[in-house]
Amino acid sequence: MTGRVAGKTALVSGAATGIGQSIAARLAAEGAQVAVADIDETRGAEVVKAIREADGDALFVSLDVTEETAWRAAIDVVESEFGGLDILVNNAGIAIVESVDKMSFEDWRAVMAVNIDGVFLGTKHAVPAMRRAGGGSIINISSILGLTGLEKLSAYCASKGAVRLFTKAVALECGRDGSGIRVNSIHPGYIHTAMMEDTCRRDYGDIAKGLAELGKLHPIGRVGEPEEIAAGVLYLASDESKFITGSELAIDGGYTAV
Ligand code: NAD
Numbered sequence: 001m002t003g004r005v006a007g008k009t010a011l012v013s014g015a016a017t018g019i020g021q022s023i024a025a026r027l028a029a030e031g032a033q034v035a036v037a038d039i040d041e042t043r044g045a046e047v048v049k050a051i052r053e054a055d056g057d058a059l060f061v062s063l064d065v066t067e068e069t070a071w072r073a074a075i076d077v078v079e080s081e082f083g084g085l086d087i088l089v090n091n092a093g094i095a096i097v098e099s100v101d102k103m104s105f106e107d108w109r110a111v112m113a114v115n116i117d118g119v120f121l122g123t124k125h126a127v128p129a130m131r132r133a134g135g136g137s138i139i140n141i142s143s144i145l146g147l148t149g150l151e152k153l154s155a156y157c158a159s160k161g162a163v164r165l166f167t168k169a170v171a172l173e174c175g176r177d178g179s180g181i182r183v184n185s186i187h188p189g190y191i192h193t194a195m196m197e198d199t200c201r202r203d204y205g206d207i208a209k210g211l212a213e214l215g216k217l218h219p220i221g222r223v224g225e226p227e228e229i230a231a232g233v234l235y236l237a238s239d240e241s242k243f244i245t246g247s248e249l250a251i252d253g254g255y256t257a258v
Pocket residue numbers: 013014015016017018019020037038039040063064065066091092093094114141142143144187188189190191192193194195196
């Protein structure tokens with residue numbers, strides 16, 4: 001297959017829906033073999049089916065990103081089925097909205113477990129696999145809320161800010177050790193997914209009103225689409241970005257330029 005990541009293999013966490021689904025589909029359309037990794041087996045299987053129907057190569061991997069044993073198994077499957085791992089997209093993420101004085105420690109830990117522990121575990125186990133493959137690209141999906149704060153999202157902001165600097169620290173390790181592994185973060189603005197529709201219903205009463213109001217927060221005047229994040233991932237996954245590591249790519253319609 002031809003394409004901008006032809007011959008490469010990828011694992012995308014949280015790929016059963018939303019931004020991750022779009023990333024998996026785009027990487028496959030550009031020639032990568034893609035592991036669709038998620039806790040949601042039903043939707044994950046549908047994503048794999050759609051990729052195959054479009055002549056792409058994909059398989060489903062059951063993965064809870066908070067479980068180290070699950071990461072080991074997922075990367076083993078990718079190496080044995082695809083022959084190696086070249087691209088890891090740490091995309092799975094959750095948000096819990098609550099003021100800091102009301103947030104339970106359990107909820108704080110749940111956000112941290114998925115959003116930063118999951119990124120650590122994926123990176124920890126991908127790096128040796130990528131060394132075996134002779135290099136690779138790790139792309140961590142942070143957020144505009146890893147660059148700037150927002151009320152009632154303290155755990156989410158803390159976790160996404162941690163992803164930003166974790167990315168840079170690992171980029172330095174992998175840049176200097178000659179492994180050929182690059183590590184970058186992406187910071188989406190508000191993107192039209194199920195996660196965002198929840199926000200619209202909760203804060204604005206309905207989805208259309210929420211989309212319009214949240215769109216106004218972005219100088220470009222609208223919210224983003226999952227495909228616009230997938231386009232950035234594709235660039236960072238491909239060899240076109242081979243001099244880029246430790247960087248943070250805001251795909252946010254200008255939200256953080258203010
Ligand atoms: P989503 O809620 O639509 O989808 C998240 C996916 O992650 C789901 O398939 C879910 O099953 C999976 N998932 C959840 N917990 C998991 C776990 N423990 N292990 C494996 N998979 C798990 O979310 P989305 O809007 O597509 O967001 C994707 C990423 O982009 C997240 O990291 C999110 O924080 C980030 N992000 C989203 C927006 C936005 O506006 N949608 C903005 C900035 C950043």
